[in-house]
Amino acid sequence: xxxxxxxxxxxxxxxxxxxxxxxxxxxxxxxxxxxxxxxxxxxxxxxxxxxxxxxxxxxxxxxxxxxxxxxxxxxxxxxxxxxxxxxxxxxxxxxxxxxxxxxxxxxxxxxxxxxxxxxxxxxxxxxxxxxxxxxxxxxxxxxxxxxxxxxxxxxxxxxxxxxxxxxxxxxxxxxxxxxxxxxxxxxxxxxxxxxxxxxxxxxxxxxxxxxxxxxxxxxxxxxxxxxxxxxxxxxxxxxxxxxxxxxxxxxxxxxxxxxxxxxxxxxxxxxxxxxxxxxxxxxxxxxxxxxxxxxxxxxxxxxxxxxxxxxxxxxxxxxxxxxxxxxxxxxxxxxxxxxxxx
Amino acid sequence: xxxxxxxxxxxxxxxxxxxxxxxxxxxxxxxxxxxxxxxxxxxxxxxxxxxxxxxxxxxxxxxxxxxxxxxxxxxxxxxxxxxxxxxxxxxxxxxxxxxxxxxxxxxxxxxxxxxxxxxxxxxxxxxxxxxxxxxxxxxxxxxxxxxxxxxxxxxxxxxxxxxxxxxxxxxxxxxxxxxxxxxxxxxxxxxxxxxxxxxxxxxxxxxxxxxxxxxxxxxxxxxxxxxxxxxxxxxxxxxxxxxxxxxxxxxxxxxxxxxxxxxxxxxxxxxxxxxxxxxxxxxxxxxxxxxxxxxxxxxxxxxxxxxxxxxxxxxxxxxxxxxxxxxxxxxxxxxxxxxxxx
Numbered sequence: 001x002x003x004x005x006x007x008x009x010x011x012x013x014x015x016x017x018x019x020x021x022x023x024x025x026x027x028x029x030x031x032x033x034x035x036x037x038x039x040x041x042x043x044x045x046x047x048x049x050x051x052x053x054x055x056x057x058x059x060x061x062x063x064x065x066x067x068x069x070x071x072x073x074x075x076x077x078x079x080x081x082x083x084x085x086x087x088x089x090x091x092x093x094x095x096x097x098x099x100x101x102x103x104x105x106x107x108x109x110x111x112x113x114x115x116x117x118x119x120x121x122x123x124x125x126x127x128x129x130x131x132x133x134x135x136x137x138x139x140x141x142x143x144x145x146x147x148x149x150x151x152x153x154x155x156x157x158x159x160x161x162x163x164x165x166x167x168x169x170x171x172x173x174x175x176x177x178x179x180x181x182x183x184x185x186x187x188x189x190x191x192x193x194x195x196x197x198x199x200x201x202x203x204x205x206x207x208x209x210x211x212x213x214x215x216x217x218x219x220x221x222x223x224x225x226x227x228x229x230x231x232x233x234x235x236x237x238x239x240x241x242x243x244x245x246x247x248x249x250x251x252x253x254x255x256x257x258x259x260x261x262x263x264x265x266x267x268x269x270x271x272x273x274x275x276x277x278x279x280x281x282x283x284x285x286x287x288x289x290x291x292x293x294x295x296x297x298x299x300x301x302x303x304x305x306x307x308x309x310x311x312x313x314x315x316x317x318x319x320x321x322x323x324x325x326x327x328x329x330x331x332x333x334x335x336x337x338x339x340x341x342x
Numbered sequence: 343x344x345x346x347x348x349x350x351x352x353x354x355x356x357x358x359x360x361x362x363x364x365x366x367x368x369x370x371x372x373x374x375x376x377x378x379x380x381x382x383x384x385x386x387x388x389x390x391x392x393x394x395x396x397x398x399x400x401x402x403x404x405x406x407x408x409x410x411x412x413x414x415x416x417x418x419x420x421x422x423x424x425x426x427x428x429x430x431x432x433x434x435x436x437x438x439x440x441x442x443x444x445x446x447x448x449x450x451x452x453x454x455x456x457x458x459x460x461x462x463x464x465x466x467x468x469x470x471x472x473x474x475x476x477x478x479x480x481x482x483x484x485x486x487x488x489x490x491x492x493x494x495x496x497x498x499x500x501x502x503x504x505x506x507x508x509x510x511x512x513x514x515x516x517x518x519x520x521x522x523x524x525x526x527x528x529x530x531x532x533x534x535x536x537x538x539x540x541x542x543x544x545x546x547x548x549x550x551x552x553x554x555x556x557x558x559x560x561x562x563x564x565x566x567x568x569x570x571x572x573x574x575x576x577x578x579x580x581x582x583x584x585x586x587x588x589x590x591x592x593x594x595x596x597x598x599x600x601x602x603x604x605x606x607x608x609x610x611x612x613x614x615x616x617x618x619x620x621x622x623x624x625x626x627x628x629x630x631x632x633x634x635x636x637x638x639x640x641x642x643x644x645x646x647x648x649x650x651x652x653x654x655x656x657x658x659x660x661x662x663x664x665x666x667x668x669x670x671x672x673x674x675x676x677x678x679x680x681x682x683x684x
Contacts, residue, residue: 013470013494058492060467106465109451123448126405150400152355236634260631267635289602290632292578293609 014057022053030054034061063106073152076100076315077129078109092159092305092331096133099312105130117144125151131319133170136160136205140167155318161209168318169328170311174206175213176334180301181255181283182217182227184336190253190281191225193218196261199233207257210285214255230254232261239268246274252281253342259284259291262298266341281342296340304333356399364395372396376403405448415494418442418657419471420451434501434647434673438475441654447472459486467493473661475512478502478547482509497660503551510660511670512653516548517555518676522643523597523625524559524569526678532595532623533567535560538603541575549599552627556597572596574603581610588616594623595684601626601633604640608683623684638682646675 016034020027025046032040033050053059063073078093097107110124121144124132132153134140145156145166156167163169178195185193195214197207211229218225228251232238246269256262262284266276276282276296284291284300291298314329358376362369367388374382375392395401405415420435439449452466463486466474474495476482487498487508498509505511520537527535537556539549553571560567570593574580588611598604604626608618618624618638626633626642633640656671 014492058489060464060489060493062470063468106468107452108469110449122402125402126448127450128404147400147402150356151402234631236631263632263635289576289578290605293605 014059016059016061018057019050019054019059022057023049025050073128073130074105075127075129076105076107076131076133077124077127078107078133078135093135096312099310100315103312103316105316117141121147124148125153128152131155131157131315133157133159133315134164134167136162136172140164142166154320154322155315157315157318161205163326163328166326168314168326170314171328171330172305172332173330174209174332175216176332177285177301177303178210178213178215178255179217180213180334180336181285182214182225183221184283184299184301184338185253185255185281185342186217186221186223186225188253188281188342190342191223192228192251192253193225194228194230194249194251194254196232196254196257196265197229198257198261199231199238203257210255210257232257232265234261234264236264236268239264240271243268243272243274246272246280252279253277253283254280255283255285257285259286259288259298259300262300262341263290263294266294266298277341283336283342287337291339294341299339299342300337302335302337304335305331306333356401358401358403360399361392361396361401364399365391367392415470415472416447417469417471418447418449418473418475419466419469420449420475420477435477438654441652442657445654445658447658459483463489466490467495470494473497473499473657475499475501475657476506476509478504478514482506484508496662496664497657499657499660503547505668505670508668510656510668512656513670513672514647514674515672516551516674517558518674519627519643519645520552520555520557520597521559522555522676522678523627524556524567525563526625526641526643526680527595527597527623527684528559528563528565528567530595530623530684532684533565534570534593534595535567536570536572536591536593536596538574538596538599538607539571540599540603541573541580545599552597552599574599574607576603576606578606578610581606582613585610585614585616588614588622594621595619595625596622597625597627599627601628601630601640601642604642604683605632605636608636608640619683625678625684629679633681636683641681641684642679644677644679646677647673648675 016027016030020030023030029042029046030050032042033047034054100107108127110127117139120138125147128151130153132148134157136159140158142165145164148156157170158164158167159170159172161172161174163171182193193214195211197211215227218227228249230242232242242265254265256265262282266282269276269280274280282298284298285303287300287302291300311329314327358369358372362372365372371384371388372392374384375389376396442449450469452469459481462480467489470493472495474490476499478501482500484507487506490498499512500506500509501512501514503514503516505513524535535556537553539553557569560569570591572584574584584607596607598607604624608624611618611622616622624640626640627645629642629644633642653671656669660666
């Protein structure tokens with residue numbers, strides 16, 4: 001395409017040299033004033049003149065130029081996950097961004113939908129982040145971690161259900177969610193427990209550790225309880241099919257993966273004449289409002305994020321003191337909320 | 343803090359000069375090969391040698407250096423909204439990212455939680471994006487648009503319920519959602535229509551145009567229908583309070599903002615002995631699965647995004663031919679789905 005629009009835009013973008021000229025000061029002075037550097041004595045009048053010139057010209061500093069001068073960036077990269085949204089994690093990310101910004105980092109999210117793992121890692125590395133926080137669902141390999149480190153990242157941290165070799169890990173261990181649901185059902189005297197396994201892409205990352213936790217809780221309970229995985233799509237027809245052969249399965253209870261799958265399955269069971277909880281107890285996870293609005297009210301596993309060690313401060317520490325052994329911090333607490341469905 | 347970690351990281355980051363040295367070629371050749379530039383004749387053996395050297399050294403290009411050399415970036419900035427997630431919009435953003443990437447743009451999301459509008463715009467401008475797509479909830483002013491343009495953005499586009507003066511607009515006009523619900527209720531013979539107004543932060547951006555659409559539909563219907571706004575928090579106690587004084591309100595129907603508020607209010611009405619739909623018809627919006635699982639099944643307004651003119655191509659066109667008059671494209675189609683609750 002024509003070079004014209006680019007060139008015209010280029011000459012119209014004000015630089016710090018333009019600000020310096022307009023204010024009648026040096027570029028260094030412009031930099032000191034606009035970065036709020038107070039180690040250098042500059043009069044209030046000059047500071048005001050520089051700020052007015054910058055504002056009048058519409059000047060803002062160039063992050064790329066600054067990071068090239070510094071040889072490193074203050075950019076923390078959060079590769080955006082192309083996963084079904086997990087509200088708990090979203091809230092955490094929002095808080096993490098605010099906390100990192102307070103520590104003077106620039107937080108940038110980078111979508112990787114449509115890229116394979118290698119392409120994604122290379123795209124992130126091109127931005128030269130000083131730290132990368134990769135949420136679950138982004139398949140970070142030891143090789144990918146090495147690409148990031150060699151392009152200047154001081155800290156590579158995963159945030160998700162499982163740690164990745166060679167990276168620091170903020171772990172949202174899903175096993176406790178499945179274990180909590182099963183322990184609750186065992187305490188209620190249930191022994192033949194179904195565990196819903198969503199068939200939607202991306203959810204295996206959560207459903208498999210939940211199933212592992214359920215199996216472990218049953219095995220270590222010495223009750224002889226049996227766990228039966230139940231594949232289910234998030235569709236009424238899939239739930240109706242499962243409900244139609246429910247009695248043949250011989251189950252007395254089900255951990256339904258989360259509150260939304262629980263609502264879907266409970267409706268199908270009720271429509272098929274299976275009584276909840278008399279014939280089958282149902283437990284969800286997530287403690288959504290909808291569970292309280294169902295009849296019977298839905299029992300659930302509530303998840304909370306620990307705040308004992310603020311992760312933003314951990315990231316800052318890892319950036320300032322890189323090279324240590326991988327750290328692991330468990331963030332998730334699971335707690336059963338017993339209502340009427342179990 | 344000590345300069346040591348930064349310096350050591352600096353010397354360890356491989357540059358294109360290192361790749362050139364290892365492969366025994368010029369830096370220009372490295373650039374041609376790694377950018378897949380086929381206008382220059384380079385033998386397959388040399389291409390292979392450069393790629394192997396780059397891979398062996400863990401080299402990836404530096405986006406900031408490249409954009410400084412080019413005088414502009416290929417970065418499209420999506421300021422991340424700190425809004426309650428809207429699944430429809432999330433899917434759209436995922437598709438938009440993939441499409442822009444195919445057009446060779448780098449898509450970066452920037453969270454602005456905790457920043458005021460001016461701070462946010464300056465933070466975006468520092469990244470020197472070539473285009474900015476600001477979702478609803480980010481309060482873009484004409485002054486903010488000017489800061490972005492003067493820092494090199496060729497196109498500033500809003501994506502949300504309302505256009506902003508001076509920016510191109512991808513409009514998700516919410517008025518049609520409220521109008522569609524009300525027209526459906528009028529056709530069912532209802533004349534005293536409540537409209538739920540969520541009290542949660544950020545939702546006014548959606549609820550106010552939905553109410554405006556509802557009012558307009560009632561006024562232009564020549565039925566003498568009355569619209570009554572109903573403030574509601576997303577809490578059981580708030581819904582119970584509203585249900586307790588329902589009969590005093592004298593309403594025969596309600597547009598409940600969306601399916602989740604509809605579920606909350608319908609449960610409270612049923613618990614208070616108000617029959618749905620006989621005494622009060624209820625319509626939601628969003629066509630969520632949960633509406634189909636309620637009894638009575640929930641009527642709703644389904645929203646769909648038009649794909650007639652792919653917005654990614656529009657952004658590319660605006661970047662290549664900047665300076666035109668603000669464009670406006672309506673993306674949202676609203677369609678009523680009648681079920682049992684109305």
